[in-house]
Amino acid sequence: MTDFRDPFDAIKDHPFDDALSQRYLVYALSTITARSLPDLRDGLKPVHRRLLWAMRLLRMEPAGASPDVLVANPARNTTSYKKCARVVGDVIGKYHPHGDTSVYDAMVRLAQDFSLRTPLVDGQGNFGNIDGDNAAAMRYTEARLTQAAADLMAGLDEGTVDFRPTYNGEDEEPEVFPGLFPNLLANGASGIAVGMATSIPPHNVAELIDAASLLIDNPDAEHADLMQIVRGPDFPTGGVLVDNAAIISEAYATGRGSFRTRARWHKEDGGRGTWVAVVTQIPFQVQKSKLIEQIAALINDKKLPILADVRDESDAEIRIVIEPRARTVDPDVLMDSLFRLTDLENRFPLNLNVLDATRTPRVLGLKTVLVEWLRHQIDVLVRRARHRLDKITARMELLDGYIIAYLNLDRVIEIIRTEDEPKLVMMEEFQLTDRQAEAILNMRLRSLRKLEEMELRREHAELLKERDDLIKLVESPTRQRTRLKKDLADLRKRYSPDSDFGKRRTLVEEAGPAREIPLEAMIEREPITVILSERGWIRAMSGHRDLAAADTLKFKEGDGPKIAFHAQTTDKLLLATSSGRIFTLGADKLPGGRGFGDPVRSLVDMDDQGEIVTLFPASMGGELLLAASDGRGFVAAVADVIAETRKGKQVVNVRAGARLAIVRKIGAEADSVAVVGENRKLLVFPLVEMPRMARGQGVQMQRYRDGGLSDAVTFRMSDGLSWTMGGGSGRTRTEADMTPWRVARGAAGRMPPVGFPRDNRF
Structure with missing residues (x-):
């Protein structure tokens, strides 16, 4: 009768988390101990x-x-x-x-x-x-x-x-x-297991053997003594290890850390002051093609203005040629920038997580790794000696039998020819072992000529001496260490640092972190004259031109000059609009002086951002007085208003119906603010009453019943307030005593001194 069983009878109920954890544990242990x-x-x-x-x-x-x-x-x-x-x-x-x-x-x-x-x-x-x-x-x-x-x-x-x-x-x-080859540290390893990982850089074989030899001579050697020999990783691709000795030593002491490596490069002169930087070695595990793509992207994205070109001229040897924008570029500045922005400098992690002799994962320091490896090699040495002893004992047993057969050769031949069981007869007559008798019976006739007593006894004596030496080796830890050191010395000759293969490839040379190079250092500094037209067309003419001659330049029909000033190609220009947004332009990126220039709106995203209020070069470390047409304002640091993107920064949050009207640099010695309204009321108050802000509406500088702010300026009270007189004289007038107009911030003010400009502009 066929036995039909319900398959569900074999199902056992277990908590899901227990079943999952047990199976995952088996997988994790397998990954750790037998894979990674x-x-x-x-x-x-x-x-x-x-x-x-x-x-x-x-x-x-x-x-x-x-x-x-x-x-x-x-x-x-x-x-x-x-x-x-x-x-x-x-x-x-x-x-x-x-x-x-x-x-x-x-x-x-x-x-x-x-x-x-x-x-x-x-x-x-x-x-x-x-x-x-x-x-x-x-x-x-x-x-x-x-x-x-x-x-x-x-x-x-x-x-x-x-x-x-x-x-x-x-x-x-x-x-x-x-x-004996110390492969763990010589070639390194990397792997990711479950809950743990390993990352071991490669090292110089001769240095490892020297460090191991030191531990054989002095098992109590300090970690610092080992670090005098093992100077750090020795990568197959070379490069330069730039960490200081303390950081390297700490990583090897704990088994955890990282090593900062750089490409090796040199400067090649091209004549007439030109030069290129040539990279001959790159950091370990960095793909050369990806590295060149990174450098090329910097050129295409114009993120490194002092870099002009990169070429791969490699054949069997690496040769990456880096060409600067101009001969005046500092080579160290260029390479420091590349170290920061590309994989010409990277970090290789150290995580000495290995399986010891009991298959237990452990994170070990350099000394512990070498000590455990030497213990393994001592064990191998003893096992090899015992294996050889067994071979010698077996061979000497046969030699004893051969000597007996030689001395009784005629009787042995007679027994073999006449006896039905020659093996048993020989064993009984000559006191032979089963193995000796079998070896004699299995000899070929041609081997009889080799049975010379002197030759057999010579081999027996040599084996006896070798056995005595091996016994002493097995019983003496001192002899074991001496023998291991000799074997290591023989191995070191094959990987000698004097040979092309064994010499250290990675240079150990301490260097500080790659500097963050300011933009000014990347751009060739040249004088320019910046001209902005009424319709918003901008251009930069080389050299410092006569600003009064700006009217004589060519403009589009119906257009004319609005703002003109001197600057340097390394300057950042601030463009303020009536909506309160401030944009940043690089002076080196402005269109040339030929033609009419380019619309400033094509350089920044200022669509629907109001009209241009002013354009001027930023003075890093300085401050600006910002004020809207409704009389509200504040003081902002130049560093806080500089934008890194084309969209600029919304600095002044102007209220409905108002617009940004004033953007003025604050003098280094200024201590007071003068404000004049459209109602021709003048007000002076201390600069400290103005808040420092990065963004906002600010505070009320002057109160108005009608109209709004006309102009505002900062000055030093002890010097008085000065303004330019009208007419062709160009004379400047100064009102030394401003006490009558000095009141608290937010007041209405009073009529200005006699002779104040009729246009209400300082």
Whole structure:
């Protein structure tokens, strides 16, 4: 009878949050311990370790690899490249059940000399470039291991590390690599797990070996002693490390921090005073193409006026040519501006979060990382020695049997020829072990010529001496440290700082933060004469022209001069409108003096913003007296009214029916305000009674029954009030005693002194 079961009988009730948290915890632990964080001992993540292991089994060792790293069966050891697709196939089929794209991407990174300080894969074909271009498909590229990878895997066949079954149980893979190459710090790592991440920059191998040797000699060495050797990261793309020594030391002491790096550049003279800046090294993990796009955007957006052009003249070496706007530009000012605005300067984070020998994630300092790594290497050294001891013991057992067979060769041959069970007879007659008797029986006849007593005893003595040395090594921690230091010294010769490959690439040179360069420093300072017409057309003529001759210039029919003044190309001009909005113009961006200029409305967005009240150069650090036609006003700092956009700033909130009428600079020594109304009443009051504001309506300066404000000005009371007389004389009159008109702010005032201008303008 068929058993029909309700599938809902197998459903169990669990709280949703418990079920979700348990499953997410499993995922998080898997991500942390088996995907994203590197192992402290070999500096590899599982995917990288499996890639290198698969390449080793495919006999893809480098040319000239030392014999101890080669797989047994030397006849199959070759130095030829093999297709990357073959490697990726083996990895995902045997060891790493994930997508082929991610595995190939990991392999590509191991081959990029701009990503790894010491590449572990020697690629042949297109493996991408520093511009950010992708590698060719895996079916086109070929690869083999590098010497560094061979150094990292040296000793795998000598019982130095444990092996574990692969995911399907059909093969084995090493849990960690035993080699002496300090890959964790030499090549660095980066990764994002769940709730934690790691970011380790690459370092100079010789410096790491020297620091490790110091800890072997003096395990109690201070952190400061290590920092005298490990000067900081050594990026594959070079650059300049510009942080001070204290910041670098603190980052390595705690395992957390960041390093500020800059591109390396120099100035090249082009003759006749011209020059260009040439960038030869860029910060780590910055794509050159994106960097050039950033610099080009500054030129297109006119955000860096002193920059004229950028060219990429790179071939095998990086060469980015930066051309200034003029020969008078300061090279340091130009480069400081680029450091601020582009990735020519960036920060690389340090987060030394790694898995220790117990697979526990920990954030460690430099000394702790080196100490733990040395402890692993001591363990590898002892395990290798014990493995060799086992081999020697097994070989010496056979040699003892061969010597007995040599001394009794005729009897051995007779036993083999006559006895039905020669093995048992030999074991009983000559006191042989089963393994010795089996080895004698398995010998070929041609091997009999090798059975010379002296040769056998010589090999036996050599093995005996080697065994004694290994026993002393295993039992003596001092000998272990001495041997490890010697092995490190031999490894250092391969990565010597005197060689092109081993020398430090990143220059350590302290520098302050990139300065924020003011606009005036970016623009070539030249005198100009600014002319604004009645209809709002503006132009800038080179040089300081005679302002009285402005009437002789050409204007459109029905137009004429309204405002003319002298300025510099580095000035900012303030344009005030009757609606109370103030716009900012760059004097260097004004149209030239040829023709009629351009409408000022095309330079700023002042549509429906009222009529132009005034235009004048801003004096940074100064103050302005702002007043509306209804007699309300306030004092504003120039810095508060300068706008950064075309839309300007709404500074004066004029009331309905009123308009902004007065925008006057306040003299440095001014202490009083004089106000005259359309009713020809004059009022003087102290300047301190005017509020300082960045925006608003202000306060009532003068009270009117009818009409409004005509003019206002600031002056120093001790000097009196001066005004220009009418007529052609141009004479100025001064009223020294202003006491009769000095009252509180907001009063109506009284008639002005005799001779005050009839147009009610100061």
